Amino acid sequence: MxxxxxxxxxxxxxxxxxxxxxxxxxxxxxxxxxxxxxxxxxxxxxxxxxxxxxxLPGVIDVHVHPVYLDDVGDCSLVAAYGGTTTLLHYAYARTGESLLEQVEKMLQDGLARSRLDFGLHGGLFEAPRQVPEIPRVMELGVRTFKFFLAYVKQGWFTDDYHLTWAMDILAERGGMALVHAENGGAIDYLEDKYLKRPGASLPEYRRTHPAALEEEAIFRAIRLAEVTGCPLYIPHVTAARCLRPIRQAQGEGLKVFAETCPQYLTLTDEILDTRGALAKIGPPIRTAADRDALWEALRDGTLQVVASDHAPKKKDPWGDFLEQPYGAPGLETLLPVTYDWGVNRGWISVVRLVQVLCENPARIFGLYPKKGTIAxxxxxxxxxxxxxxxFTIRAENQHSGAGYTLYxxxxxxxxxxxxxxxxxxxxxxxxxVAEPGSGRFLPTLEAPQVPPL
Ligand SMILES: [Zn+2]
CATH class of the missing domain: 2.30.40.10 (Urease, subunit C, domain 1)
Incomplete structure (x- = not known):
């Protein structure tokens, strides 16, 4: 038969x-x-x-940076060990680089090396030169683009003029803006004020990234999105007060989506005392009250997505704290750490867990119902x-090239x-057991859907 x-x-x-x-x-x-x-x-x-x-439906991690110690192929391996089956990578175009070329390069790299299906976000470090490339990049099936309101000194910052221009283009063509929302100019001033003191280290660093500046930048991004009619996605929301402008915007019916990450949901700022620069990430890990407020916001629908922000970088934990780069690994532990803290501690149900790790990322990035459900x-x-x-998480049983884990x-x-x-x-x-190159590229083509609660 x-x-x-x-x-x-x-x-x-x-x-x-x-x-x-x-x-x-x-x-x-x-x-x-x-x-x-x-x-x-x-x-x-x-x-x-x-x-x-x-x-469960395969987990979709929509916030991955395959450009540091783990490349596109490595990331697919590391993610697969944690139960993730689909990745959305950030293809960064740095200053002087072409956005189109960087997206095409990562797309080809992914087709050659990814073990998992993947899509891409564009990331613009030099908006004045790169914004005009957006329409051609969208033709490749990439319709979400990241802009930095932080990092002015580093030169990655997008000013209001160019962000508004980009949002206008995206609104017209069915795209979405992703905004790293921290007020970069104010942070630069605070860094100059505190970190230039002789012997400055962790205590001074702690004064340089207040949650107020994250809230302010989220508010600003939301209002630019309102004016242009552009859907907006805020990655890595970290603090209770940042939820206020997001709730307000959603209450007004704006297409504003927001994400947080396991490190903000299960760790507190005290980790800097024990792990030092290994836990230096941007925006920073905040207080226990913030952590709990993020769970409340996941439960009530203000936050729709949990993703890893996997960015493993080479750090010297014994070196000068201020010299160490931002970022940490998190790809492999996304599902189990979120499940353990969220479901086992009673913050969210297993069904809500599946919404924030599978269904909502698929809906918001136009992959649903191909991905994100079991139907x-x-x-x-x-x-x-x-x-x-x-399972006890230890660096030696993890597969990232980072060589450490915050857990x-x-x-x-x-x-x-x-x-x-x-x-x-x-x-x-x-x-x-999946072979490198067996993953497929996923165009993210449909307009974002507002996930039901
Ligand atoms: Zn990131």
Missing amino acids: EKPYDLLLKGGIVVTGQGMRRADVAVRGETIAAVELDIPAEQAREVVDVAGLYV VGSDADLVVFDPRRE EGRTVLGWPVMSFQRGRRILWEGEV
Whole structure:
């Protein structure tokens, strides 16, 4: 007898953004063919027993920087170990570089080396020269572009004139602006004031990135988005007060989306005392009250997405704190760390977890329902997650080239045990088995959807 299905995950608890239920998941070719109770095992060529385990849609990490110690190929490996199956990378065009060339380069690199399906965001460091390239880059299937309101001294900053111009172009063509929202000019002044003192180090550094300047920049980005009619996405929101302008804008019906990251959800500023420059990231990790407010905001829908902001860089933890670069790894721990703190501590349900890690990123970046859910016709991107499996995170069991993790020694309950992308094995028996170059490029073409709560 001809078997109708290629793969059957049997006995699991299927979780989507709509709810959770017992169901088997059958796959034919690259897509999901049935999600039903008691699909007979004889109907599939391969049957995997997932009794008692969660079957989640593949996690989509929309905030990845594959340009430091992990490249596009490495990032796909590291992410796959953590249960992520789709990545959206930032293709940065630095000063003097062409945005189009950098996007094309990362696209080709991804096709050659990525083990996972991936899409791209453009990132503009020299807006006056690079904004005119946006329409041609959009033709490649890249429709989200990042601008910095921070980093004036470094020369990465986009001023209001050029951000408004870019937003105008994006609004007209169905794109979206991503804004790193901190007031760079004010931060530069505070750095000059405090960090030039003799012997300045961590205590002085702590005075240079106040949350007020993040809130102010978020507000400014929102108002420029309002004037131009451009959808806006704020990556890495860190503090309670930053939620005020976001809530206000969403209440006004503006298309304003916001993301936070596991480091802001599960760590506090005290980590700088123990891990030093390894925990130096921008914007900074803030207080326990901020951390808890971010969970509230994930629960009430003000924040729609959790992503890693994976940016592992070479640092000397014993060197001058002020000289060390911003950034930390986080790709591999995105799902388990968010699950452990969020679900096991009762901040959010497993269904909400799937919304913020899978469904909402897919909706906002135009990949839904191909990605982000478990439904007939969707790509068979599946993560099998064991909620009873304990795992102690240590640098030596992580796969990033960073060589350290901010979660060193943390024991989490719940770990991804296998994953599939378009029906093929990615994580299998504890190892990533997908081949480099097997990932596909995902154009992000549709207008962003406001995720339902
Ligand atoms: Zn980032």
